[in-house]
Amino acid sequence: MSKIIRMLDSSDTTHFEAMDTGIEFDYIPHIFDKLTTGDNRLYGLFLDGQMVSMSGYSIYSSRYAMLGRLRSDRRFNGYGYATELMAYVMNEAFKPGSIHWVGANTEEDNLPAQRVLERIGLTPYVTLHGALTKDPSTFESGAHPWQPITDLARKREWVDKYYAQTGAVFPYECYYPFPGSTDLFQDDDLKQWSFYENASQTRFLITKYDQKKHHYLHAVYPWHDIALQPGLWETIARDYWELKQKTDDDTYIWMDLTREEAQTLPAGHPFELPSPWVLYGINRVTWKGKANSAGMIG
DSSP, rough: OOOOEEEOOOOGHHHHSSSSSOOOOOGGGGGTTTSTTEEEEEEEETTTTEEEEEEEEEEETTEEEEEEEEEEGGGTSSHHHHHHHHHHHHHHHOOOOOOEEEEEETTTTTTHHHHHHHHHEEEEEEEEEEEESSSSSGGGOOOOOOOEOOOOOHHHHHHIIIIIIIOOEEETTTTTTEEOOOSSSSSHHHSEEEEEETTSSSSSEEEEESSSSEEEEEEEOOOOOTTOTHHHHHHHHHHHHHHHHHSSSSSEEEEEEEEHHHSOOTTTTHHHHHHHEEEEEHHHHHHHHHHHHHOOOO
8 A cells, every 4th residue: 555645736625525524514625725825735645546634734924834724534543644644744844944833723622633733742832712702892991992002113012022022822813823932023914913002001902803714803912801901992892893894794802811811701701712722832943852863854
């Protein structure tokens, strides 16, 4: 039996469609072309020409790669093909010298996926709820919204202090958080994202637009007192209703909350709290050390 792993292109859609993944409504066929071009890669493990496992990665800020799109043919479970493929994809992601960190984000109850990630050397960083609401009024107090920040240097000062210098996990997109670094915060992103700070300049907020299944105002606030800060939710609400008017479709506020933050929400809070996601990852130095020990790289 011949076994190969190779990069996929748009013509490999038929191989994917022939897999028995058990996923009834999968988004991948609709964006297969996109997942094989630009900053996205897909790879397949083939047995005698039949694809039995698929995975890939996407690059963010030129320095980070996120593994994902792991799909396996149920008829070939139990042979370690998913682990073999994911290890290969991780090593491919690290081949460009520019990639400093590779990770994966998986639902907390997806234990098989977590076992695969741990086998290839990734370790958990943080568990986050993608908390959703369409009703910001619960936390509003009638206070004035916060002051917008337009100066790029001031924006960078905030993210450097709370993310780049500490390595704290930053929610770069919905479903895609990364450990902070200077490289993560490119000028183009900082210019596009809306920044605000309170009157005493002791707190800041970032709001940014994202779209996955729905439209989202992604609100980033690196403190635990989200229900207590006057003006915070007036600021979020103003941006949310402005976005809602533009989309005229299902639109939510998304905030990434740790398990501890979710547990401290007051009774009657407005958030939906779907199953949390666990961020796994490994940096280049650790990966290279493990790869050298295994004789995988020179």
